[in-house]
Amino acid sequence: MALLEAEQLRKRFGGVAAVDGVSFAVAAGERVALIGPNGAGKSTCFNLVGGQLAPDEGHVRLHGHEVTGTPPRGLFRLGVGRTFQVAAAFASMSVVENVQLALLSRAGRAFGALARAVTAFRAEARALLLRTGLDALADRPCGQLAYGDVKRLDLALALANQPRLLLMDEPTAGMAPAERHALMALVSAIARESGLAVLFTEHDMDVVFGHADRILVLDRGRLIAAGDAATVRADPEVKRLYLGEAAEGPS
């Protein structure tokens, strides 16, 4: 059974159908990219799955359970991790404290008012930082990190609840090209090890073709193509969509 199933999702904003009957599924261990030109409905689709928006019609299922319209903090409890396009962690805390808070929340202890937070889950937090390549920066104030490191911290936070589904909105936006592949290689390795399903949106086609097992192409709210890199590359609709635009100059 697919880990994540989206069925006939629809969302309108005023007169515009931002997402118009989109269905897809993501299996455990699979990395799926959601692409399309600006205004294709990627972000809306992503936010419908991530609980930031509720669909007008359609269903989102996790492990076969209905989770349509469940808010982000409910999805966190069901094993969904999420990173943000503009990554920003908690600036008043150090890197390791950020992760410790995420671990405390997973353990349902974020409302404890008398325990000391800085000693809780320290080892586990360090292990997560080691895994994401941030170990050397553990005690840095998070406001002083380079942007690439903030992106990694965002990933570490998203992994704190040992998610089965990872939602990444533009995971490499704002990063240097070399850093992009390092980050996505890390995500791929983690997905392989733990059977984590990854759904991500991305503008960088190198990243998409290099790190996605399957690609979903959206245009004007509809799914126009789906398949592996070769299939999508060869798809005439996709060619028209991207090459046609490229011929007219960058938008």
Added chain:
Amino acid sequence: MTFADLLVQLVNGLAQASTLFLLASGLSLIFGVTRVVNFAHGSFTMVGLYAAIAMAERLGGAAGFWLALPLAALAVGVLGAVAEMLILRRVYQAPELFQLLATFGLVLVLKDAALWLWGPEDIFGPRAPGLSGSVELAGLAVPAWDLFLIALAPLLLLALEALLARTRWGVLVRAATEDRHMVGALGVNQAWLFTGVFALGSALAGLAGALQMPREPASLGLDLVTVTDAFVVVVIGGLGSLRGAFLAAALVGVVKTLCFALGGVEMGGTTFNFSKLTLVVEFLLMALTLVLRPWGLAGRAPAAAQESPALVEWVRVPGVRFAAGAGAALLAAAALPLLADEYAVVLATDIAVFALFAVSLHFLMGPGGMAPFGHAAFFGVGAYAAGLLAQAAWPMAAALLAAPLAAAAAGLAVGWFCVRLSGVYLAMLTLAFAQIAWSVAFQWDDVTGGSNGLVGIRPAPWAADKAHFYWLVLVFGGTALALLWRVLQSPFGFALRAARDNPRRAQALGIDARRVQWLAFPAAAAAAGLAGALFAYSKGSLSPEAMGIARSVDGLVMVLLGGLHTLAGPVAGAALFTWLQDEIIRRTDYWRLILGAVILLLVIAFPRGVVGGLRHAWKERS
């Protein structure tokens, strides 16, 4: 109550509503364009009334009276323009709380300026020549001046709307109200637009004051009474909306007079006195509006998210050294009665009480990232709970434990509403709740003693000695302080900061940001309530002033003196503030002027607080 009585009251209510509209339209215009909620608006009204009376007397005769009205409005308009250029211009980019505080600094300065110019006694103005009598209306005598005022409000609304719709300046004002960044980007000189709007708003406030000449004497207390009324009307009508202000003014004016007119009403065997509700009812209306329609009757949600620049800085979790330092400071404080005289001990008791109050406020402002403008409510609830329990012959220790619980319950209720709003709307709602608490204390004579307050709140015999009571305050206050600091280092404290730093991130990590902020309220309220209870026992008596606006502002000044990003800051701020206030009051009658100047200096020159600012400067150097 006859129909005729009701009609007379209604005319009176509508005349009040007319004045309220004048006040609110100016405040609303200023907010719409500058996004500043101007606390000094009532002060401009007060100055307008004093100035009009002085001018009418100087000029003399009927012409003097009628000339004094526009002249006073003009003078206040100029005063407003000067204040905008000297002060407000520097705080447009600051967080809302700093803006409110800056304009409150102006309130204090203007109050003492009026005291210096016109003295402490109320001054009666002349009656309106030609309109001093009454008019026969359906067999009733209705004051002619009231009818004049009632006619004026709709005319003024039309004039203002024409100004905004027909003139180029008005179009710019409307555009700036919609999107001031866009107006700036289009090359309009924003500075002069803002100054112009401020001058017009102030002139309207001055006119509202001048028009009160035949109705009431000029007095120094007019500023805060007036501005809170204007706040209420503007918030109910919708910040930035003239028609909303007009509707709300009529609503508030009529509802208030209806309460007064209803008087005692027999309900289910007991008499319920509605006239005791005149103060509380307008704040209830305001709180209800903010909860049901946060942007007011005719207001709209702000187009762009109006998030002020987040004051987020890295906070090092205090370790053993901080605890040792705090312990040493507490021991040193405890040694004071062995070294100093009783005066110093009493002052130190005040400092300890207000340090706890400031720390509890800092809990919401700093780590909580909220802008509470009515923290004195919790102080007052704790103080009155202790006072009432003392009168019911509870032992002091029991009362000191029960008072924080009462305040925490208030915090739980108030917080539930407040966390649904943010920024200036949250500040206004907390202010409304504080004024509700104050009005209840002020008007519920049978229980709270009304304006006389409660007396005879004596400490237990073993704590009656000043030094003993001081040690008691140190023990209770020190424990509460340690608990609050402990909570800040707990997972909950981290979650609270997370909800402030990045609420979206916190939600995605399973943290219910709104719930975390809600629960911060009872914690802070309990500590503030304990401070209030200790205050009640140390003074032996209580008045509604214990939870007045001035107390809330004192707390804000203490926190900002110390700086938002240090744990020890509020304690240092409270000590400095309380000591300075004591010193200044002993030396001069114009302590408000000095306090006001200090506030303005603080907000403009030291936005990080004095302690935080010095620390920052030190770090920059090294």
